[in-house]
Amino acid sequence: MSTSGYEMRQVLTEDGSVVEGATVPELDDETLVEMYRTMRLARHFDSRAVSLQRQGRMGTYPPLSGQEGAQVGSAMALETDDWLVPSYREHAASYIRGVKLSQTLQYWMGDERGNSVPGANIFPVAVPIATQVLHATGAAWASKLSGGENAFLCHFGDGATSEGDFHEGLNFAGVFDVPAVFFCNNNQWAISVPRERQTASKTLAQKANAYGFEGVLVDGMDPLAVYQVTDEALEKAKDPEAVGDDGPGRATRPTLIEAVQYRFGAHTTADDPSVYREKDEVERWKRKDPIPRLETFLRDRGILDSEAIGSIETAIEDEVATAIETVESIERPMPAEMFDAVYAERTKRLDEQATYLEQLRERYGDDELLE
Amino acid sequence: MSTSGYEMRQVLTEDGSVVEGATVPELDDETLVEMYRTMRLARHFDSRAVSLQRQGRMGTYPPLSGQEGAQVGSAMALETDDWLVPSYREHAASYIRGVKLSQTLQYWMGDERGNSVPGANIFPVAVPIATQVLHATGAAWASKLSGGENAFLCHFGDGATSEGDFHEGLNFAGVFDVPAVFFCNNNQWAISVPRERQTASKTLAQKANAYGFEGVLVDGMDPLAVYQVTDEALEKAKDPEAVGDDGPGRATRPTLIEAVQYRFGAHTTADDPSVYREKDEVERWKRKDPIPRLETFLRDRGILDSEAIGSIETAIEDEVATAIETVESIERPMPAEMFDAVYAERTKRLDEQATYLEQLRERYGDDELLE
Amino acid sequence: MSTQQAKTQNLTLVQAVRDGLKCEMERDDDVIVLGEDVGKNGGVFRATEGLYDEFGEDRVIDTPLAESGIVGTSIGMAAYGLRPVPEIQFSGFMYPAFDQIVSHAARLRSRSRGRFTCPMVVRAPYGGGIRAPEHHAESKEAIYVHEAGLKVVIPSTPYDTKGLLAASIRDPDPVIFLEPKLIYRAFRDEVPEESYTVELGEAATRREGDDISIFTWGAMTRPTLEAAESVAEDGIDCEVIDMRTLSPMDTDAIIDSFKKTGRAVIVHEAPKTGGLAGEITATIQENALYYQEAPINRVTGFDVPYPLYALEDYYLPENTRIEDAIRETYEA
Amino acid sequence: MSTQQAKTQNLTLVQAVRDGLKCEMERDDDVIVLGEDVGKNGGVFRATEGLYDEFGEDRVIDTPLAESGIVGTSIGMAAYGLRPVPEIQFSGFMYPAFDQIVSHAARLRSRSRGRFTCPMVVRAPYGGGIRAPEHHAESKEAIYVHEAGLKVVIPSTPYDTKGLLAASIRDPDPVIFLEPKLIYRAFRDEVPEESYTVELGEAATRREGDDISIFTWGAMTRPTLEAAESVAEDGIDCEVIDMRTLSPMDTDAIIDSFKKTGRAVIVHEAPKTGGLAGEITATIQENALYYQEAPINRVTGFDVPYPLYALEDYYLPENTRIEDAIRETYEA
Numbered sequence A, B: 001m002s003t004s005g006y007e008m009r010q011v012l013t014e015d016g017s018v019v020e021g022a023t024v025p026e027l028d029d030e031t032l033v034e035m036y037r038t039m040r041l042a043r044h045f046d047s048r049a050v051s052l053q054r055q056g057r058m059g060t061y062p063p064l065s066g067q068e069g070a071q072v073g074s075a076m077a078l079e080t081d082d083w084l085v086p087s088y089r090e091h092a093a094s095y096i097r098g099v100k101l102s103q104t105l106q107y108w109m110g111d112e113r114g115n116s117v118p119g120a121n122i123f124p125v126a127v128p129i130a131t132q133v134l135h136a137t138g139a140a141w142a143s144k145l146s147g148g149e150n151a152f153l154c155h156f157g158d159g160a161t162s163e164g165d166f167h168e169g170l171n172f173a174g175v176f177d178v179p180a181v182f183f184c185n186n187n188q189w190a191i192s193v194p195r196e197r198q199t200a201s202k203t204l205a206q207k208a209n210a211y212g213f214e215g216v217l218v219d220g221m222d223p224l225a226v227y228q229v230t231d232e233a234l235e236k237a238k239d240p241e242a243v244g245d246d247g248p249g250r251a252t253r254p255t256l257i258e259a260v261q262y263r264f265g266a267h268t269t270a271d272d273p274s275v276y277r278e279k280d281e282v283e284r285w286k287r288k289d290p291i292p293r294l295e296t297f298l299r300d301r302g303i304l305d306s307e308a309i310g311s312i313e314t315a316i317e318d319e320v321a322t323a324i325e326t327v328e329s330i331e332r333p334m335p336a337e338m339f340d341a342v343y344a345e346r347t348k349r350l351d352e353q354a355t356y357l358e359q360l361r362e363r364y365g366d367d368e369l370l371e
Numbered sequence C, D: 001m002s003t004q005q006a007k008t009q010n011l012t013l014v015q016a017v018r019d020g021l022k023c024e025m026e027r028d029d030d031v032i033v034l035g036e037d038v039g040k041n042g043g044v045f046r047a048t049e050g051l052y053d054e055f056g057e058d059r060v061i062d063t064p065l066a067e068s069g070i071v072g073t074s075i076g077m078a079a080y081g082l083r084p085v086p087e088i089q090f091s092g093f094m095y096p097a098f099d100q101i102v103s104h105a106a107r108l109r110s111r112s113r114g115r116f117t118c119p120m121v122v123r124a125p126y127g128g129g130i131r132a133p134e135h136h137a138e139s140k141e142a143i144y145v146h147e148a149g150l151k152v153v154i155p156s157t158p159y160d161t162k163g164l165l166a167a168s169i170r171d172p173d174p175v176i177f178l179e180p181k182l183i184y185r186a187f188r189d190e191v192p193e194e195s196y197t198v199e200l201g202e203a204a205t206r207r208e209g210d211d212i213s214i215f216t217w218g219a220m221t222r223p224t225l226e227a228a229e230s231v232a233e234d235g236i237d238c239e240v241i242d243m244r245t246l247s248p249m250d251t252d253a254i255i256d257s258f259k260k261t262g263r264a265v266i267v268h269e270a271p272k273t274g275g276l277a278g279e280i281t282a283t284i285q286e287n288a289l290y291y292q293e294a295p296i297n298r299v300t301g302f303d304v305p306y307p308l309y310a311l312e313d314y315y316l317p318e319n320t321r322i323e324d325a326i327r328e329t330y331e332a
């Protein structure tokens, strides 16, 4: 079970066959199909979201295509009580944790209510890079201090590893043995800055060494390998026995996973990647596309055939279409929300300001007020 | 010349004999004696400074005793054009760079003028932990960009390695190959927090691995070993040839040095270490005291005898006494300084505020104004 | 207090901090204390002394040296249901945690429309006058007050300290709790042994008067009261109001007092430009301009980086400067 | 400008930023630009477009993603003699660099009594209105203005942008240069091709008037001018003053205008409480209370975390709100 060194873990080759000597994670057919379905759903959702933005029906949106394997593989390894602490690009992982597609859309349509998912074990999207690493560490620590036995999976990008908060978060996690798994989506780019310019270390996984715990390198476009390493890491975060070789007093251990992958599209809909990267590079990475890889594997095992795939396709198109309809039928938030969400109770000044705004709206009407 | 792995570099044993297989750095007798003299001077200065504080003649002061080997060994490795970026405890290293003892006292007596040493290649003392790591990286980078061929030695403590700025500074240094040497004075304690609780990594030196450059572990109470590793690191920071095994494009390389040592006294004069650490531990470390170690070495080599040591003793006592006299005869800073040091030119508001203060002083006199 | 005969102790302000922490930790297992040197060492000012022994290392936690780490993990803890009380050793070292404070603590509720909240109290000693090294003397309450989503509290007496700290810890939102270290040990108060709260958002009138209103807080409260006594000898009758909570600010207290006196002096040790005296002035003249009889006087620190201690006494407002301003305002 | 016939270009505000950087980089080899995506990508707003090709990777540097790193290394560079112009991608991401800005950039001169200085310009787009994600819309100029040792500049026209940026880069002290991204491409100005400076610390009167003084800056200047025109139809004659430099603030301009009109409205998009409207109000009434005829009106953002874009139009002051305040102040 130990994942020593910084060799890249893989279960599926680029062609979708099983890597020699690799163990396929024990997942039942239904789960494997769900993995496939969710990746397809995410890919389709992504392209629809980008169009919504282009049509002016949504604000800036960060696409995920190319990263489905890492998101789906890692999030599916979570157990019911575990938590996800996402970055802003984790639409597929969030979906698995219970965030409806319509909610994700709602958020990117500028409505905070999309970020509030009672009952789902997921932290809200927060945009400042790497800051959520500390929240994951803190929440995991709180759970441990309160006798919890769940784990926390925190996603962030390759660029995020340069921030001070990444360092402080992993350092605290190492010192206090919090049940956290730090999952780095190394998609090779932080907007226009390539991975090599982000840091001079050969891998990002090896940075774990600085915090006294293990780093694991995995093919992030291989959903089975991602599932496997995440599952192992979650185990080590929860169960001292899984850690094995550590000394006394060291109960569970955190892990840093570097999932090597590629963002096929733009950083966000506001970005034009042709300015800073070559088409060739994109093409090369497209050969590793996680979706055909898993599809081949499932076909080879006889778990999926063209017919089944066809109905999956229809179903996900419907699901996304419904989500869009749903979100577009939600009434816009009321200005009062802005004042109500600041503190548990409005302060006097907030009350005055809310009243003032309501008076203005009455006096001038929303149209004039907002031009 | 390469210092692979994380074995502790040593030249002198605890008894002051040469470690088997170690090479003694090529230093002439005069330099060796100066090394010894400076360590003695620092030790004596330290005890006088602590008394000044106790007598109310100086504010809070951070003592250095136990750390003379690391400070003197490292600072003496600097060449004329090199720079020192110190932490707040580097009184001996600063002295070597040209800061007069009286200036160090002046600073700790609450007078910024002590921090201004025109002509000396040293940055001012700054108290916020680890922040100077970025200044060292930036200044080294500036020098490189401007075609300079000097290097920058930056001191900080074990606690400092937990701060985000440490991480960001070393990461930038690795990416841009700046001519910097990061020198961690691991004195086992960050006030009351022991080294093991600062981070779960076995050594601090290994953190260099996260930034793609070399980490070196050295006995920080062995001034010769410290001199040696610092000298090598400075070389690699300045001369691509010294780097050797790195690929093309990689010119010079930074280094992280962890100098393992101990602070014999309190964190500052405001601290009481008996609350958090055992006497035994202090005694154990006192056996490694750098001063008797180098003294034995010098006596064994016939470079120093009791007589020479006696005159060194007298001379340093005089030097410290003179420094104290000098600083106590300096007139206190004028309030106007406070307003003049904000911008190159006083703003109108500062002018008004300075005038107002002068009027108050005239009207009421300093005694009443300051009670 | 539940009874008339509540037992009291004679405590300094820093002892009241400690006592407040202790009572809240006894009351609620979710309250935990963390920070640099807060454990075995009991805090560099002894504000957490004995708590480590009493509550153990899982509730009084010595952390690595990283302020963003301390506050950021506290936010995660708070979001997950604990009530962390991180200590930052000096308020001048809150800056590395500034992003976590303003981008996260202040916004978690708003960002998640109330699903997640941040019941955290960041404690830090603040202010000058103790001959400490650089960055040990800042007073930057204004920058936290400008941040919606935070509350900002500054006590000036041991009694208030314990009660305000308890109220802050029980508050469902993040509180920046700045402790005037200059008066940590300056005097003692009778402080009830049992736990009690002093409500946030309410100023305290420390001296009633009809001629001039003086608004102040923290360590400036004492020299202000002294100055008020001193001018009283010349028949100038000052009302001294200790704001106690800077956010939300008790604007009613400000306006009511000003309507009575028509004159005001505001005293704070933070630099003048952009300090809260401006906010208070604006509040007054928005609400009570027609009562105003003289320009409002700001007695503040100067617009300079806080100087090392050889000059700090010139920087800090003290009795003479305050008195001078009172007389000027009275005569204007 | 050296000649009457100076050649001009018709530039947007963001193009003027770029042009200003280019001219200063040509003028002085010590000027270098660094930040996230400023190199090959030319900046996420294209403010550094083409500079990488023109000046090379040693003067236009793509850095790792770390704001404290960007500003902290810039401080080291500045102390060592360069004139770095770091870009922070959005002003909401300056917070991780806050410690380096206030503890070091602002204090290096003072700490070393002038031996070391920090001629650095931190550029960042600021302000709301572009339907961007969270933290892309902050306006927190007040917290930098409260920090002695910093200068704070906010241009509102392309012409000023180039000139103020040049002045900032040549200034011997650190400048926080906030660019109103809402109007990055809103309109064009004739901007001289050659380099020139607009002096720091001087406000600009954008419209002369006798009835009311309106003080504003950045993206709020345009709706303010529109509101002024609109009320002019009813015979209310506003003087609109664009502060341009917030620190040091042109208090003479404020006081002179106010003495003329006796009424004032201050417009900024930052939240009201603790915003600079308070500072300006205090300045006015300290210096010109006896000219005052009506309460000073603050038209500002609300005291809430800047909302996501579905509500941002309610947050931001605009013509109607400004007009309303002008009328109220005029009638008071």
Ligand SMILES: Cc1ncc(C[n+]2csc(CCOP(=O)(O)OP(=O)(O)O)c2C)c(N)n1
Binding pocket: A089, A127, A128, A129, A156, A157, A158, A159, A160, A161, A185, A187, A189, A190, A191, A267, D036, D065, D067, D089, D093, D096
């Ligand atoms: C603190 C902070 N600085 C800058 C930004 C602007 N920004 C948004 S995404 C991004 C790049 C992130 O790269 P990476 O961490 O690799 O994640 P990816 O977007 O590739 O998934 C930047 C610079 C931000 N959101 N937060």
Ligand SMILES: Cc1ncc(C[n+]2csc(CCOP(=O)(O)OP(=O)(O)O)c2C)c(N)n1
Binding pocket: B089, B127, B128, B129, B156, B157, B158, B159, B160, B161, B185, B187, B189, B190, B191, B267, C036, C065, C067, C089, C093, C096
């Ligand atoms: C940013 C910051 N946080 C906290 C402090 C308070 N403080 C001063 S020294 C110190 C411990 C430093 O430990 P270490 O880095 O090991 O250096 P040492 O003092 O042992 O040389 C602390 C917490 C500070 N100066 N700066």
Ligand SMILES: [Mg+2]
Binding pocket: A157, A158, A159, A185, A186, A187, A188, A189, A190, A191
């Ligand atoms: Mg990336």
Ligand SMILES: [Mg+2]
Binding pocket: B157, B158, B159, B185, B186, B187, B188, B189, B190, B191
């Ligand atoms: Mg230490």
